[in-house]
Amino acid sequence: MTSRTGRLAIPLAILALCTACTESRRSDPERTAEEQLLLSTAVDRAVDGVTLNVPKGTKVFVDASRFEAYDKSYAISAFRDRVLESGAHLVSQLADAQVIVEIRSGALSTDGSRTIVGIPSFDVPIPLAGDLSVPELSLASRKQRLGVAKVAYTAYWRESGALADRSEPIQGVAGYRDWEFIGFGWRSGDTLIQADIPDTLAEPQSEQPEETSDPAATGGDAGR
Numbered sequence: 001m002t003s004r005t006g007r008l009a010i011p012l013a014i015l016a017l018c019t020a021c022t023e024s025r026r027s028d029p030e031r032t033a034e035e036q037l038l039l040s041t042a043v044d045r046a047v048d049g050v051t052l053n054v055p056k057g058t059k060v061f062v063d064a065s066r067f068e069a070y071d072k073s074y075a076i077s078a079f080r081d082r083v084l085e086s087g088a089h090l091v092s093q094l095a096d097a098q099v100i101v102e103i104r105s106g107a108l109s110t111d112g113s114r115t116i117v118g119i120p121s122f123d124v125p126i127p128l129a130g131d132l133s134v135p136e137l138s139l140a141s142r143k144q145r146l147g148v149a150k151v152a153y154t155a156y157w158r159e160s161g162a163l164a165d166r167s168e169p170i171q172g173v174a175g176y177r178d179w180e181f182i183g184f185g186w187r188s189g190d191t192l193i194q195a196d197i198p199d200t201l202a203e204p205q206s207e208q209p210e211e212t213s214d215p216a217a218t219g220g221d222a223g224r
Contacts, residue, residue: 031071035110038147038174041190043075043108046149046172047082053165054099054155056087061097061158069108075151079103099155099164106150106169116141139182146175 031039054060060083064076083101084090091097118138123131149172155164176189 034145035147036071038110038145038190039071039108039149040074040147041174042147042149042172043078043151044172045174046151046170047075047078048172049170050079050082050153050167052083052086052088052101052153052155054086054088058088059091059096059098060088060155061091061094061100063094063100063102067103067105069105071108072105075105075108075149076103079151079153094158097158100158101153101155103151103153106152107171108149108151110145110147112143112145114141114143138180141180143178144175145178146173148173 052060062076062080062083064072064079067076069075079101080090088099094100116136116138117140119136121136122134124134126132150169151172152167152169154166156162157164174190176187178187179185
């Protein structure tokens with residue numbers, strides 16, 4: 001009995017060590033980095049062709065009061081960038097503007113779908129025991145994720161209210177597809193994160209105190 005207990009003690013100890021784990025606290029933002037990159041890339045593509053057709057040097061106020069979207073700050077800044085690129089001058093007060101550019105959003109969000117070749121997961125009711133969940137049996141699958149932005153603007157002269165310029169709604173799309181076939185997977189479409197995680201983090205260099213000459217310590221010229 002003692003020898004059998006000894007033989008069991010070693011595997012149990014190894015199992016206890018293997019199952020030990022450490023969990024660190026992390027925050028969960030409302031948008032993942034992947035979603036944010038999809039949205040910002042879609043915005044970049046939507047505003048890429050925007051050119052405000054007003055005389056160069058015109059003072060412009062960008063009115064974003066009607067720009068309704070969940071992640072709107074990046075899109076508004078992208079519009080302001082395009083206004084500057086067009087040669088106009090941005091002003092922070094509406095009363096100082098010659099032209100007001102009213103921007104609007106028709107869509108700024110993510111969407112996704114998944115398609116499989118096989119049998120999806122389903123529940124089988126078991127009397128007196130509840131539901132038995134049957135796992136998915138998939139030969140091949142495709143998951144698609146999209147970021148979609150639809151934007152437009154109307155520009156008018158502040159004093160007269162007359163139309164200065166306008167755009168048709170412009171749509172920008174970013175996305176990728178994850179493919180899986182018999183356990184092998186790959187991604188096609190936009191490369192969202194291009195940088196690799198470094199193996200080691202660069203250690204900050206410690207600042208060395210500057211050396212100062214001390215006449216008293218070096219026996220300097222004070223006694224001469």
